[in-house]
Amino acid sequence: MVNRKIILKKRPFKTVTEDLFQYITEEIDEIRDSQFLVDVEYVSVDPAMRGWISDAGNYSKPVPINSTMRSFGVGKIISSKNKNFKVNEYVVGWLGWQKFSLVDESKIQIKINPTTAPLSKNLGVLGLSGITAFTGLINICKPKKNDVVLVTTAAGSVGSAVGQIAKIYGCRTIGLTSTNEKATICKSKFGFDEIINYRQVNNLSESLKKIAPNGIDCFFDNVGGTQFDAVMENLNVKARIVICGTIGMPSFPIPIGPRINRTLLIKRAKIEGLLVLDYFSKYQEIYNKLLKWYVEGKLVSEEDISDGLETAPASLVNILNGLNLGKQLVKL
Amino acid sequence: MVNRKIILKKRPFKTVTEDLFQYITEEIDEIRDSQFLVDVEYVSVDPAMRGWISDAGNYSKPVPINSTMRSFGVGKIISSKNKNFKVNEYVVGWLGWQKFSLVDESKIQIKINPTTAPLSKNLGVLGLSGITAFTGLINICKPKKNDVVLVTTAAGSVGSAVGQIAKIYGCRTIGLTSTNEKATICKSKFGFDEIINYRQVNNLSESLKKIAPNGIDCFFDNVGGTQFDAVMENLNVKARIVICGTIGMPSFPIPIGPRINRTLLIKRAKIEGLLVLDYFSKYQEIYNKLLKWYVEGKLVSEEDISDGLETAPASLVNILNGLNLGKQLVKL
Numbered sequence: 001m002v003n004r005k006i007i008l009k010k011r012p013f014k015t016v017t018e019d020l021f022q023y024i025t026e027e028i029d030e031i032r033d034s035q036f037l038v039d040v041e042y043v044s045v046d047p048a049m050r051g052w053i054s055d056a057g058n059y060s061k062p063v064p065i066n067s068t069m070r071s072f073g074v075g076k077i078i079s080s081k082n083k084n085f086k087v088n089e090y091v092v093g094w095l096g097w098q099k100f101s102l103v104d105e106s107k108i109q110i111k112i113n114p115t116t117a118p119l120s121k122n123l124g125v126l127g128l129s130g131i132t133a134f135t136g137l138i139n140i141c142k143p144k145k146n147d148v149v150l151v152t153t154a155a156g157s158v159g160s161a162v163g164q165i166a167k168i169y170g171c172r173t174i175g176l177t178s179t180n181e182k183a184t185i186c187k188s189k190f191g192f193d194e195i196i197n198y199r200q201v202n203n204l205s206e207s208l209k210k211i212a213p214n215g216i217d218c219f220f221d222n223v224g225g226t227q228f229d230a231v232m233e234n235l236n237v238k239a240r241i242v243i244c245g246t247i248g249m250p251s252f253p254i255p256i257g258p259r260i261n262r263t264l265l266i267k268r269a270k271i272e273g274l275l276v277l278d279y280f281s282k283y284q285e286i287y288n289k290l291l292k293w294y295v296e297g298k299l300v301s302e303e304d305i306s307d308g309l310e311t312a313p314a315s316l317v318n319i320l321n322g323l324n325l326g327k328q329l330v331k332l
Numbered sequence: 333m334v335n336r337k338i339i340l341k342k343r344p345f346k347t348v349t350e351d352l353f354q355y356i357t358e359e360i361d362e363i364r365d366s367q368f369l370v371d372v373e374y375v376s377v378d379p380a381m382r383g384w385i386s387d388a389g390n391y392s393k394p395v396p397i398n399s400t401m402r403s404f405g406v407g408k409i410i411s412s413k414n415k416n417f418k419v420n421e422y423v424v425g426w427l428g429w430q431k432f433s434l435v436d437e438s439k440i441q442i443k444i445n446p447t448t449a450p451l452s453k454n455l456g457v458l459g460l461s462g463i464t465a466f467t468g469l470i471n472i473c474k475p476k477k478n479d480v481v482l483v484t485t486a487a488g489s490v491g492s493a494v495g496q497i498a499k500i501y502g503c504r505t506i507g508l509t510s511t512n513e514k515a516t517i518c519k520s521k522f523g524f525d526e527i528i529n530y531r532q533v534n535n536l537s538e539s540l541k542k543i544a545p546n547g548i549d550c551f552f553d554n555v556g557g558t559q560f561d562a563v564m565e566n567l568n569v570k571a572r573i574v575i576c577g578t579i580g581m582p583s584f585p586i587p588i589g590p591r592i593n594r595t596l597l598i599k600r601a602k603i604e605g606l607l608v609l610d611y612f613s614k615y616q617e618i619y620n621k622l623l624k625w626y627v628e629g630k631l632v633s634e635e636d637i638s639d640g641l642e643t644a645p646a647s648l649v650n651i652l653n654g655l656n657l658g659k660q661l662v663k664l
Contacts (some may be wrong), residue, residue, distance in 0.1 A: 051598075224593040243596045259589045261556040264575045264605035266383075271603045273596035 003028045005098035006312055008053055008063045014251065016050055016320050021069065021313040028100055036080035038091060038101045042305075044072040044123045045315045045328040047222075047247045054251065060277070069097040069312070074112070074122045090114045092122050097312050099332050109283045117294055124157050124327030125301035128276060130290045133161035133220075135279040136242040138169075140272050141218035145170035150208075150216045150231055152223040155182035157301060157327035158244060160190045162220045164299050167191050174212060176204075176227055178322055185325070189300060204230035215239065223248035225255065232263050239269040247320065302326025335360045337430035338644055340385055340395045346583065348382055348652050353401065353645040360432055368412035370423060370433045374637075376404040376455045377647045377660040379554075379579050386583065392609070401429040401644070406444070406454045422446045424454050429644050431664050441615045449626055456489050456659030457633035462622045463615060464608040465493035465552075468574040470501075471611065472604050473550035477502035482540075482548045482563055484555040487514035489633065489659035490576060492522045494552045496631050499523050506544060508536075508559055510654055517657070521632060536562035547571065555580035557587070564595050571601040579652065634658025 154175025486507025
């Protein structure tokens with residue numbers, strides 16, 4: 001049986017380009033004891049992949065050259081030698097950019113019911129995006145009712161979930177985004193109280209001062225750079241900041257910017273880096289919460305789905321350039 | 333009855349200089365109900381005073397022009413109209429740079445026994461320095477046995493207490509300091525496992541890599557700037573960093589340096605600004621712990637005591653230039 005997959009051919013130099021990847025076909029190995037074969041229906045495309053394919057210091061080992069690109073996926077088990085994973089069950093986990101994924105239990109996060117929500121949602125608002133939003137906001141920012149919560153990339157899959165979960169917790173939400181189209185969706189669909197198109201204001205820090213004169217209590221940052229700087233100038237005392245991503249910062253050389261030590265001191269603020277993998281022991285528990293809100297209509301999402309495995313590298317380049325709207329997925 | 337005091341005449345421009353202050357004498361007011369008069373024996377001189385006399389944004393209101401310089405002090409009650417504070421009792425609190433302090437209860441942190449430890453220790457290792465060290469290390473860094481703890485200004489009153497408390501908690505301690513004389517004291521008196529004179533190494537980051545190849549778990553920073561940068565390059569995963577001071581950073585313009593967002597993300601590290609005033613509700617409790625260690629000989633300290641109230645402004649300039657050794661006090 002023939003598999004189709006995308007492998008990593010070389011590591012990025014400065015920027016991520018499509019030619020780092022190659023589409024290949026190859027025979028699938030025999031299923032060994034405890035393994036099972038998943039027919040993958042959707043795979044995820046994430047900003048974090050920039051780090052996964054780089055050999056710079058990172059939180060996980062880089063994807064080896066010539067191996068299948070690492071990614072989350074959702075699919076149906078079509079063959080199994082593991083009594084805990086039966087044919088026709090649906091699973092979410094590290095399936096990789098490939099049509100068929102031969103895996104063991106260690107690669108799987110959860111089984112899902114394919115009828116409760118569309119399959120694709122399990123990779124976005126009910127998947128890594130939603131779980132990232134939840135853990136960063138709830139475990140690190142610890143929002144209280146009426147706190148002012150600001151999130152960057154507010155129209156994105158993580159940002160939009162942060163905004164909605166913050167509303168569920170009774171907070172006032174401010175989103176930063178890059179286009180008027182995204183701003184409109186943030187207001188109408190994701191219920192943000194305030195949205196700023198940061199590209200259309202002269203002085204982001206001053207704009208924030210006007211709409212949040214008492215300062216930001218919780219800051220969920222996916223970007224870094226000058227947006228980060230502007231928010232840091234508008235913290236409330238005892239602010240909690242989660243660094244979830246740095247998509248607005250070049251990979252190297254290490255960018256320079258205003259030192260934040262004195263701000264942290266004066267505001268007695270707290271910053272923490274978030275890696276969602278650290279919270280995977282609570283995946284099922286958080287998934288259940290997100291699914292409940294989803295079913296109640298409190299947690300909606302946009303998806304940007306490209307068709308066919310071979311579109312995955314171009315989709316990755318797109319999201320790193322901020323050209324997508326919502327969770328980027330590939331349908332196989 | 334005539335008081336002697338030092339008042340603030342003007343705010344600093346760039347650097348703190350002696351001529352910002354003026355020594356004056358004036359009549360003491362009548363004691364009103366609930367007040368008492370303290371004969372001040374020692375006053376404290378602290379790096380934080382740079383912030384207190386500035387009108388830049390800070391955690392407390394700036395010291396008003398023409399008013400007594402704010403400071404901690406220790407002294408004996410010599411007259412009282414407050415039944416809870418009796419003549420001959422000793423108190424520690426916000427007594428100011430003055431010989432006689434007419435205060436009410438709100439200015440006092442604790443009463444002390446003047447025979448358990450020398451009076452001056454209540455302003456240093458058993459005072460703000462010790463309480464700052466304890467709260468930053470224990471409440472924010474939360475050290476575990478065998479953690480590697482690094483502290484800047486290791487010979488200073490806060491730094492030396494951090495090192496010793498970390499040893500009490502079973503940690504390995506690394507100190508950064510600026511002279512060989514201080515380095516020797518850090519090793520022989522404060523028991524640091526490793527000391528680096530940062531002025532005598534070519535590449536601080538590389539030096540740290542050699543003595544802490546697995547990285548720094550707890551980083552207690554009093555400095556900011558390039559020492560901060562070097563430590564940030566050597567964090568262990570899940571490092572905890574407390575920003576206690578920024579004495580190595582100019583007040584303005586806001587200095588620039590390497591952005592730390594990606595380091596925080598990759599290391600899932602946490603940084604928090606410490607203001608010891610936030611922990612004053614636990615002052616007595618922490619004091620009791622410090623006093624126990626002091627009596628057991630586990631918590632020693634250096635003091636740099638200048639003689640006479642009029643020396644206070646020069647002493648402040650000295651410590652801001654790193655010229656003191658140990659807790660800077662003025663004996664009145």
